[in-house]
Amino acid sequence: MSTIIDSGRVAEHNAQLRAGLDADYEALGGMLARRGVDIERMTALAQTFAVALPSWGVGTGGTRFARFPGRGEPRNVFEKLDDCAAIHQLTRATPGVSLHFPWDKTTDPAALRQQAEHHGLYFDAVNSNTFQDQAGQEHSYKYGSLTANNAATRAQAVAHNIECIALGKALGSRALTVWVGDGANFPGQHNLRGALERYLDSMREIYAALPADWLVFIEHKLFEPAFYATTIADWGTSFACAQTLGDKARCLVDLGHHAPNTNIEMIVARLAQFGKLGGFHFNDSKYGDDDLDSGSINPFQLFLVFNELADAAEREGAAFKPAYMLDQSHNVTDPIESLMSSAVEVQRAFVQSQLVDRAALRQHQEANDALASAQALKHAYRTDVSAILAMARLRAGGAVDPVACYRASGYRTQVAEARPAKAGVSGSGIV
């Protein structure tokens, strides 16, 4: 496996922080031992954690209003992979990359796969894009894609998804994520039932093209770009569609795709209960934005989601394996720093959820002791597991402090020189 950041520099960085980490780790280990928790078991668990990177996340995103590009943004999918490799090298928690077509379309999937393997990366779910028109495209998606009234437009959108499966297959992916922006901006614009019927007809064709060992993830989103009635707006619709399509269809929960204050952990519990939880797009949200850094606004919610995942894992065993991916848009930060710290935040929630004393929690619940139940969760959530995460990284060859190590490495300056900015500055951002 090749390294993107000079490994000598990583070693130097780790050597500087080693004594402090050892002291913190020992103190935390002592505290956890008093609770009957073996810190070594927690560190080993942390090392099993993986969350995939969105290829589109390593570039600067943007809003509807503007995009302010950053220095050294990747100009093609190979450069995106280099940035992903840098993130994984330092965090050791992001070995998967989720590609988005046609943005990441390549004529040489074998070379792309080879480069990924060279970096120790693999490809997670591939994403289709029928929410934008592409140059030279015959039929516009202005009025919808998989739900379009026009049969030829629907056929084009179906064909694109089938092409994504073929590309993904060549790259070693095993799932397709379908998010459509289809919907209506005015009451009356759509026959609401008819639009969903057309969606299902299109999805049946896509489903039929799935290889035997593939899954299709249906991603719901409350609104935007449709502002009155989005066809796949909520987990109920997503669930009904996944049920209708068959066993290989699952629901994908993007944390930012719900109304403020929605109880997302309950959605997770419901989908897990009925065997339809396919995976996640982790991010955070405050208002209607859906792409803020994971754990930056509501880390407790992220913890509660992982608490439900821990419960489901206990019930379902090894077969329970939803796909974990980040889906963020970075506007004011270096995307590499945001993705590194977000991966660590999701990993943190995972480890904290493993600290919940599930037997004690069950007892409190059965005794109707609401306060003690809540405290059992808070006790785990309040535990600062940073030393476990850092030790897990260190032992796996990563950096004790990924952001500090990345800053010291000079990687951004290096790629800024190698990847000069393209002419023509600010455009509108991705969805």
Ligand code: PSV
């Ligand atoms: C839509 O907002 C979304 O969450 C979908 O996952 C897209 O594929 C992704 O963002 C990028 O636009």
Ligand code: MN
């Ligand atoms: Mn998403």
